[in-house]
């Protein structure tokens with residue numbers, strides 16, 4: 001453990017001169033993965049003017065982290081969530097921790113540059129919501145009611161984002177899987193797909209706890225009348241969870257790990273608002289030079305590490321509570337008689 005104070009961040013021009021050409025390309029490729037590949041269209045335009053060979057590009061793409069909370073952050077949060085679950089859930093679920101954590105990275109595969117355009121365009125908005133665009137209008141509980149609001153108010157759903165709906169609908173998909181498990185507890189296919197669906201839910205839940213996935217200021221403060229900012233803060237914050245020491249201890253209060261009672265959409269909005277409330281804190285940390293550049297290590301004693309631990313805890317706790325909610329709600333689902341599984 002180092003006790004050094006976080007160094008002041010270099011200026012943007014300093015950063016430019018500090019990066020090697022390869023690091024600069026890697027940074028820009030990685031940057032393009034932010035927010036479900038949202039910025040990739042613009043960020044990769046530079047490749048048309050750069051002497052980057054295809055093998056080099058493929059190598060960089062393979063190395064580039066994806067989406068919010070880069071892959072190792074999602075993996076960490078998901079493992080923490082499953083391990084913290086009380087014994088209410090069936091043992092196969094806890095035993096499936098590696099599969100759930102593996103699948104928690106997958107929604108970012110469904111965005112660019114890996115996914116073709118149709119899938120990318122549909123999937124990308126599932127990873128964020130820019131709450132300021134609503135201008136105070138309440139989010140309706142149903143996805144298509146929001147789409148109707150967008151049409152009426154000339155808002156592009158792709159710009160606004162649909163993250164809370166991805167969280168709610170993924171929780172309900174998992175509840176249906178659990179309902180099948182309750183009926184066919186020995187069916188291996190039901191168990192396997194339950195782990196996959198849980199991993200997908202974990203991704204969206206964890207994205208929601210990343211403050212920059214809730215705001216128009218997702219990659220730098222947006223100034224009125226100006227084009228969206230692209231300071232690179234997004235990927236620097238995305239990388240924080242994965243930079244925490246491997247032996248970091250995150251304590252989740254077992255008494256707080258309960259399923260959500262009442263309306264699920266309301267519970268998701270509460271977590272969304274809590275995450276959004278931290279946007280200013282993120283920018284305060286940046287202004288204080290506390291958030292390390294993408295290529296730099298994290299001072300485990302500094303304020304950015306405190307922030308990362310808080311967000312890792314929030315991501316894991318929220319995910320665990322959604323798993324518990326899906327299990328709880330699955331008991332209320334009655335599978336119709338016509339629904340059979342041939343193997344049973």
Ligand SMILES: [Zn+2]
Pocket residue numbers: 035036067068107108127203207
């Ligand atoms: Zn994501």
